[in-house]
Amino acid sequence: xxxxxxxxxxxxxxxxxxxxxxxxHPTVQDxxxxxxxxxxxxxxxxxxxxxxxLIRMHFHKxxxxxxxxxxxxxxxxxxxxxxxxxxxxxQHQLPGSPxxxxxxxxxxxxxxxxxxLLAFYIASAAFRAFRARTxxxxxxxxxxxxxxxxxxxxGDLIHESIPAATQWILNVPNLAAKRGVxxxxxxxxxxxSLKIILGIERAWMGGSD
Amino acid sequence: MLADRGLARxxxxxxxxxAVVTIAVALFLCAGVALAQQDGDIETAETMTEEVLQxxxxxxxxxxxxxxxxxxxxxxxxxxHSPDSESGTLxxxxxxxxxxxxxxxxxAGRVPFVxxxxxxxxxxxxxxxxxxxxxxxxDGRESLxxxxxxxxxxxxxxxxxxxxxxxxxxxxVIAIVYFVNAxxxxxxxxIRRLAGxxxxxxxxxxxxEMGKPILxxxxxxxxxxxxxxxxxxxxxEVAKKTAEYNTKLIVPCADPIVMAVEQEVVxxxxxxxxxxxxxxxxxxxxxxxxxxxxxxxxxGIMVRQRPATILYMGMFYAESLVLxxxxxxxxxxxxxxxxxxxxxxxxxxxxDYTLIxxxxxxxxxxxxxxxxxxxxxxxxxxxxxxxxxxxIVAVVVATxxxxxxxxxxxxxxxxxxx
Numbered sequence: 001x002x003x004x005x006x007x008x009x010x011x012x013x014x015x016x017x018x019x020x021x022x023x024x025h026p027t028v029q030d031x032x033x034x035x036x037x038x039x040x041x042x043x044x045x046x047x048x049x050x051x052x053x054l055i056r057m058h059f060h061k062x063x064x065x066x067x068x069x070x071x072x073x074x075x076x077x078x079x080x081x082x083x084x085x086x087x088x089x090x091q092h093q094l095p096g097s098p099x100x101x102x103x104x105x106x107x108x109x110x111x112x113x114x115x116x117l118l119a120f121y122i123a124s125a126a127f128r129a130f131r132a133r134t135x136x137x138x139x140x141x142x143x144x145x146x147x148x149x150x151x152x153x154x155g156d157l158i159h160e161s162i163p164a165a166t167q168w169i170l171n172v173p174n175l176a177a178k179r180g181v182x183x184x185x186x187x188x189x190x191x192x193s194l195k196i197i198l199g200i201e202r203a204w205m206g207g208s209d
Numbered sequence: 210m211l212a213d214r215g216l217a218r219x220x221x222x223x224x225x226x227x228a229v230v231t232i233a234v235a236l237f238l239c240a241g242v243a244l245a246q247q248d249g250d251i252e253t254a255e256t257m258t259e260e261v262l263q264x265x266x267x268x269x270x271x272x273x274x275x276x277x278x279x280x281x282x283x284x285x286x287x288x289x290h291s292p293d294s295e296s297g298t299l300x301x302x303x304x305x306x307x308x309x310x311x312x313x314x315x316x317a318g319r320v321p322f323v324x325x326x327x328x329x330x331x332x333x334x335x336x337x338x339x340x341x342x343x344x345x346x347x348d349g350r351e352s353l354x355x356x357x358x359x360x361x362x363x364x365x366x367x368x369x370x371x372x373x374x375x376x377x378x379x380x381x382v383i384a385i386v387y388f389v390n391a392x393x394x395x396x397x398x399x400i401r402r403l404a405g406x407x408x409x410x411x412x413x414x415x416x417x418e419m420g421k422p423i424l425x426x427x428x429x430x431x432x433x434x435x436x437x438x439x440x441x442x443x444x445x446e447v448a449k450k451t452a453e454y455n456t457k458l459i460v461p462c463a464d465p466i467v468m469a470v471e472q473e474v475v476x477x478x479x480x481x482x483x484x485x486x487x488x489x490x491x492x493x494x495x496x497x498x499x500x501x502x503x504x505x506x507x508x509g510i511m512v513r514q515r516p517a518t519i520l521y522m523g524m525f526y527a528e529s530l531v532l533x534x535x536x537x538x539x540x541x542x543x544x545x546x547x548x549x550x551x552x553x554x555x556x557x558x559x560x561d562y563t564l565i566x567x568x569x570x571x572x573x574x575x576x577x578x579x580x581x582x583x584x585x586x587x588x589x590x591x592x593x594x595x596x597x598x599x600x601i602v603a604v605v606v607a608t609x610x611x612x613x614x615x616x617x618x619x620x621x622x623x624x625x626x627x
Binding site for chain 2: 018021022023024025026029039043047049050051053054056060067071107112114115117121122129178181182183184185187191192195196198201203
């Protein structure tokens, strides 16, 4: 029963979700909307679950005096202080409230810093990818140089055909490869969904017996 | 003399009378001319006004039908353009509806004069409705068409525009069931080698030998994303191996529902491997929903715990390169798998092996080697082959139709859905 009930629930829910795509009748579509609403409710409870998991893990780290427990203190203090500031100030979302000040002056700049690291990582990844050690890497290097030059004004100044070559690379070989991958992805998604609905794929519940 | 004087007197008085009469006649004539001129002006103005304010011609052939393949409450009204639509004097068409053919017509909507149809939404189902369409002039005048009706809106139980999708799904199901049964009966099914998945055993073994953990990341997406589910399926197989080798597995999650499922999957895998004691809930934990806070957290784990192996299996966004480059910087062996086309180049650049697109979905079957799952995989490949053949035929037919060799592109409806 421990396996049959989840499998039956998965089959019924999966079948309903698949069938509703073909049935525009309000009886079915309204039910679909209700189910989507349930998902939001479920998510709200799941966030509680996530917070409990976060607190428990860091609490265990502090209790066990793990080497990196200082980070756990920072995490828990951050969590408690932001929740506290949110409750202390009833209009916490308004500009000037302590919660809002902390969000705008601590979290936003830190996230922006992390995001801006991407530019440096792109440079280091490009350096690794463009080393012309093989034929494929050389082709990649040449294509990348053409595309980069075609995207800036100097490309047109070097040769008028570079922007056109850039567009050709993006619209023909690049797009063809992307569409090929996307067709495979679409079919793979369908197959995976069907296998889960039909109970063939059971890895999500720990695999078959 | 007297007579002369009298005549003269009479003559003087007669001359005065004539003058008065002449002036009077002249004035009369002037007035008459003036009045006649005024009359003429009025007649000209009236003629001109008649020319500008000619009655508008209403649209013709007004029809209304229930909107097909919808959830009801909607009627499609169509008409043929008024002859005035090309004169530049029309503003548009107003649509009126009523429950009675003669009276009670209420305004339903207005469309520009170039449009010849209107979808009237928000009306009651199974209620007889009558329609009239009016041409609307630039001066606001309207000219109503004949009444059309009655027509009723009603919901459909099947979307006929999606019949091609349904046929494709049925073929898909048949192919998968057929190959699953073939696998069950012991038929040998060939699956091409996937280098990234072949390397999975070595990657787990490397971490075991080095005494370092394995970091498993399923991305930022939710459980409703099939790529995340595929990542969770692979996690089950990886967890079995880490349980067997007694290697620590760290799974930081960005979604609490995904975390709950992953905890269960890893717990089950450890139990199956006969090592339920080795499972720790603290190893599969929630980090944060925030994208770059998650990146900061995972990067922190990477540089502090220095995992020997990092596996990225699921849906990734802009964080992919930051994660993969940090992983490369600590010398971890990295295997990625994603269906996010835009992130694939980053993983290919920074990781040792990358599962591209559909290979992610095949991974669970490939790793487990369960015949039933391999059957499903074979069915998927068969449908992909059929789809490929259909695409080639469709391209040829479309090219022939575009160049005029054949009249119509009869393959087009196969690829269009409503």
